[in-house]
Amino acid sequence: MKKKWNILLSDLDYDEDELKAVNQVLDSRWLTMSERVEEFEQRISTTFGINEVVMLSSGTAALHLALRACGCSPHDEVIVPALSFVATANVVLYCRATPVFADICSLQEPTISPQAIQRLITERTRAVIVMHYAGFSCQMAEIIDIIKHAEQKYSRKIWLIEDSAHAIGGKYTDEQWLGCIGDIGCFSFFSNKNLPTGEGGMLVTNNPEIAHTARLLRSHALTRSTIQHHYYGQTDYDVIELGYNYRPTEITAALALSQLKKLNHNNQYRAELTAYYRQLLQHHPDLLIPFPQPNKTGTPAFHIFPVLFPDEKTAKGVRDFLHKQGIQTSHHYRPIPDFTYYRKRFGDQSQDLPITYEYSRRELTLPLHPLLSKEDVACVVQTITEALSKTK
């Protein structure tokens, strides 16, 4: 039975603006990739100061096309964080290459470890995918340095891809947006993201060749676009590569344009809620809240609010108690190599990824979204306090 939550994990800040935007698309009687997609791409390009933006049907599509555009092929290895959504590694397998899992820095800083990347790079490494967990920047300067050294050592390009599904609107420095630091940034507009459209994503880059390949492959590598067909009657086309249908819809773009107007305000509100959670939770010294100095590198996007309990049993006990009280939680994440499919293919990797596995056992994600009130946050913390007193 569908559960009725009192406090949701994530929610949509949708109003008349989104309704109007979608109605305009319906009135236009053309639903797939066209002028709204172009407008959104333009808008992101100007806002983020990045040359090329390719809107796509999902974040997974963006990661897949990023690897295809880098020329990723069966003999290659791609270093990925073990602590991420499964899509981060699946796309490597779509290219029939090998994902190589890296541990996180620490329980306090659960982003991919630069030292682990250094250890895992070989002459077969085609790319490194980093993921700005919870909207907090990875250690990009260190990672870029390590990649540069490896490029010199192996005399080949190693691509740096930022899985920025958690990080839209976050900044690394005053001028540099998360997702615009490496060679390619990949974003998701899935329902629970900071810029949600249901499904959707985008790839951003300053490299015109990468953008050209991504644009080509997003629509079956046809030599003419859907707009050229629909508006100008161009019917003949050729197929010059193995492409996909990764086209976004005009409805997605209309929602994305509306949501983009609210992104900055909503991310700031997420920051406020995060600070309030931290203030209330400081009375629980046995809880560990990652990223103790939230603004250490730039301005995070504050996508989720993860908390670590002393052990797995306590984390699960608190989760079950919160669920009974109608408070929805989540888990970010089970280590990717721990999933049955990955274990069967690559064996048990828990010994090689001790921090990721410990983090995963102890982690619980609390509600965080633009419609959450400070009273809601206080209620979540109060319920955690009750749960902890019962598990003692």
Ligand SMILES: Cc1ncc(COP(=O)(O)O)c(C=O)c1O
């Ligand atoms: C870290 C991460 N990477 C990739 C993805 C894939 O994005 P999408 O669901 O839009 O395909 C997600 C989305 O859930 C994600 O959280």
